[in-house]
Amino acid sequence: MTDLSTLEPAIIDPFGRMVSYLRVSVTDRCDFRCVYCMAENMTFLPKKELLTLEELDRLCTVFIEKGVKKLRLTGGEPLVRKGIMELVNSLGRHLKTGALEELTLTTNGSQLHKFADDLYKAGVRRVNVSLDTLDADKFAKITRWGQLNQVYRGLEAAKKAGLQVKINTVALKGVNEDEIETMLNWAIGEGYDFTLIETMPLGEIDEDRTEQYLPLSTVRSRLQENFELTAIAYKTGGPARYYEATNKSNQAKGRIGFITPMTHNFCESCNRVRLTCTGTLFMCLGQDDAADLRAPLRTSEGNEAVSKAIDEAISRKPKGHDFIIERNQAPSVNRHMSTTGG
Numbered sequence: 428m429t430d431l432s433t434l435e436p437a438i439i440d441p442f443g444r445m446v447s448y449l450r451v452s453v454t455d456r457c458d459f460r461c462v463y464c465m466a467e468n469m470t471f472l473p474k475k476e477l478l479t480l481e482e483l484d485r486l487c488t489v490f491i492e493k494g495v496k497k498l499r500l501t502g503g504e505p506l507v508r509k510g511i512m513e514l515v516n517s518l519g520r521h522l523k524t525g526a527l528e529e530l531t532l533t534t535n536g537s538q539l540h541k542f543a544d545d546l547y548k549a550g551v552r553r554v555n556v557s558l559d560t561l562d563a564d565k566f567a568k569i570t571r572w573g574q575l576n577q578v579y580r581g582l583e584a585a586k587k588a589g590l591q592v593k594i595n596t597v598a599l600k601g602v603n604e605d606e607i608e609t610m611l612n613w614a615i616g617e618g619y620d621f622t623l624i625e626t627m628p629l630g631e632i633d634e635d636r637t638e639q640y641l642p643l644s645t646v647r648s649r650l651q652e653n654f655e656l657t658a659i660a661y662k663t664g665g666p667a668r669y670y671e672a673t674n675k676s677n678q679a680k681g682r683i684g685f686i687t688p689m690t691h692n693f694c695e696s697c698n699r700v701r702l703t704c705t706g707t708l709f710m711c712l713g714q715d716d717a718a719d720l721r722a723p724l725r726t727s728e729g730n731e732a733v734s735k736a737i738d739e740a741i742s743r744k745p746k747g748h749d750f751i752i753e754r755n756q757a758p759s760v761n762r763h764m765s766t767t768g769g
């Protein structure tokens with residue numbers, strides 16, 4: 428007979444998928460306004476609606492006790508949340524006990540120069556930095572409010588601190604499609620992994636998404652003219668499928684990942700759920716169903732009610748999203764990526 432007391436805790440959804448990865452949007456605010464992510468005039472949540480850092484820590488801890496092994500802080504821009512290092516330092520205790528295998532974050536890099544050393548000290552070893560172009564003017568246009576130099580400064584600081592970097596690039600038709608090869612060569616040269624993402628129909632933005640959408644199947648075929656792409660088993664616990672990329676002219680090698688929510692359904696192996704800064708749990712990035720964890724958190728001192736609410740939510744985790752990008756089509760969900768956490 429199996430001794431149940433020795434089994435690791437695990438959260439399993441109705442389709443037998445183990446939920447081991449929690450993404451937490453610690454703020455919906457950001458110092459950029461990327462054209463595919465946000466409208467220029469955004470209404471953000473009143474600050475009083477936000478969970479405190481202690482409450483976020485408590486919720487994350489319940490997830491870790493239930494079997495979450497990987498935790499990603501995101502947003503909005505996680506590094507603009509006041510006091511963010513208190514949360515990172517506090518969550519770092521779960522790395523020390525081994526309950527958590529990885530604590531990481533996705534950032535636009537603008538504030539990374541201030542935080543890189545402290546992140547490393549707290550136990551963070553890898554960061555995802557979102558960067559869609561290496562052209563300063565184009566960067567200013569895509570992010571509306573950002574400056575490329577600031578991101579370079581953050582990347583330097585990350586390298587110096589010993590953080591491994593993965594560059595996340597959203598493939599945008601007519602905007603950066605001509606630069607993808609240059610970016611891959613640059614990432615290989617710098618020792619960064621490089622991941623491309625298809626734009627998803629999340630939230631109202633000022634532009635037409637059909638104008639932005641570039642299927643990664645097209646990008647991959649184009650890259651194959653000058654790069655040998657060999658599928659590899661490398662996994663980071665996220666949705667990317669990885670290839671070893673070898674530049675055919677100089678044999679330089681690096682890793683490239685493809686995140687293809689539109690052209691290839693990445694849902695079958697989904698191991699993730701997403702928590703917002705108000706304590707709402709989304710079981711799928713592309714569906715509206717959600718569970719409120721704030722009420723059980725605030726109405727009881729112990730964690731039993733929260734744990735029960737999580738189990739109940741996971742029992743409703745849907746099989747997948749129904750993203751469609753077509754002209755005159757409303758976004759698949761009304762929330763922006765910055766609300767749910769990318």
Ligand code: SAM
Pocket residue numbers: 457463464501502503504505533534535536555556557595596597624625626627628629764765768769
């Ligand atoms: N501000 C941080 C950053 O930009 O890295 C973290 C939050 S941002 C919402 C997380 C990731 O989502 C970024 O890599 C961004 O490029 C991506 N993203 C935002 N909106 C998207 C969309 N509609 N489709 C695909 N990716 C999107």
Ligand code: SF4
Pocket residue numbers: 457458459460461464465502503504535557765
């Ligand atoms: Fe901000 Fe990240 Fe959205 Fe850009 S993608 S607006 S940096 S949250």
